[in-house]
Amino acid sequence: MPTSDASGLDVEAIREDFPILERKIGGDVTVPGPDETDDQPLYYLDNAATSHTPRQVVEAMTDYYYEYNSNVHRGIHSLSQEASIAYEEAHDRAAEFVGADGREEVVFTKNTTEAFNLVAYTWGLTELEPGENVVTTQMEHHASLVTWQQLCEKQGAEIRYVEIDEDGRLDMDDLRSKVDDDTAMVSAVHVSNTLGTINPVSEITDIAHEHGALSFIDGAQAVPTRPVDVAEIDADFYAFSGHKMLGPTGIGVLYGKQHLLEELPPFLVGGAMIRRVEFEGTTWEDLPWKFEAGTPPIAEAVGLTAAIDYLEDVGMEAIERHESELARYAYDRLSEFDDIEIYGPHEERGGLVGFNLEGVHAHDLSSILDDHGVAVRAGDHCTQPLHDVLGVPASTRASFYLYNTREEIDELIDAVDTARQLFA
């Protein structure tokens, strides 16, 4: 098999695992799925929003439904035991993947957003006090920014936003000056979904700890694309979503240090998270089940395990190299044009490039790109305050993953040129 680039990934073979990459688009979108009016090959460059799902992951979930579908934790019968073991081991697998100590530190949530809300509703409502502050950054996703903003409003605490510099990097001096002894939480995105900036999250966590604050790192764009070790970062909380890392929707992970999770009250209450219920009161299950009320996403956990297996088979270092190389190529090609403004740093960036074509609104541009089969994200990418800082209402973002190629970036550049001609 030929390899398409220096990163050593066999992209051609990888693409064969993703049937959706074969479909054509361009026809009727009001009915889901392909139809005979579809005529454009698909160039999928919207991986930061959601990634595609390889056969191996879909098959693992199909096997679950066809062969051992059952509720977990509570059944004595064989199917339930099989499902329970698979579900519980999915926590071990996720823990191992990001360097957590064990399943006690891995809570399955619906997604990254729910992981932030879980910590806000448990830690935040019980620990954050008036006069204290939460330090976060201008480049946070709404999942984090809105959660902290609303929590601070409720608790009478202050929220502080660390500024970015001209290259779209965090201003670490500003961060150091904003974290003080009243800081209770420092929260930063690991890889920005809009700028592609990779933040120095260990250093940020160290600064938080020097002031007795906790750190919560948003790993939604990092875990899918590079090796991550939460213990090395020393983060107190860390979150990511299954659907951005070849897994299914409906499952995300909240990592938390065991001693912290133990001290927190439960988030949602009900079945499965209890040990003993009496009319007068209830005691909670052990970690992580204390935070997983009701029937959990079992098939999704099985899918997440398969996704992690797939990513590790390919190799996270190789994926990171492949992505960075594509991002650099896209950055350089887009930089050839004076009418294109690119956001975020040139060096050390994640596998995505946000930009604007002068005189063409991002939504118009992405409609035209779609006509050429190029799927990108246009809009505010759930970072409206960051767009205010950038001084633009919206941007267009191309984001890459292990199955993307340089040829697809060439398609992007050609389609951008069509838009340029139309609007000239």
Added chain:
Amino acid sequence: MSGSDMYRQQILDHYKNPRNYGEMQDPDFSHVGENPSCGDTIQVDVKLADDDETIEQVAFSGDGCAISQAAASLLTETLPGKSIDELQAMDTDDIVDMLGVDISPMRIKCAVLARQVAQDGSKLYRGELDEKDRTITEE
């Protein structure tokens, strides 16, 4: 529905050369709308005839995508001569007809923003709506 089909000559022409662009002196009513996630903003100013019912003149200002701005520009040409009741009766199909192209489902909100702003403005003017600071047509 494909992108370039939406960008036929008429749309691009109205986007590049918007008609009746700018703020009106002494409008009878004026209203502002915004779709925050797009960043599309539109202000519509309307002058009525002496019968206080017939639309005499319309101007718009704002910025945003070609669809939202072209729809606003076209609307300023379509509305004069119509009554407020006729304005209020305009629906999404009327706007799509006015634009003369199919609008993909995700972009309908851009196409109808100016109409909604004009409609809400007229309702506020007649006291049929209270305290609606801004008009939004996205979900």
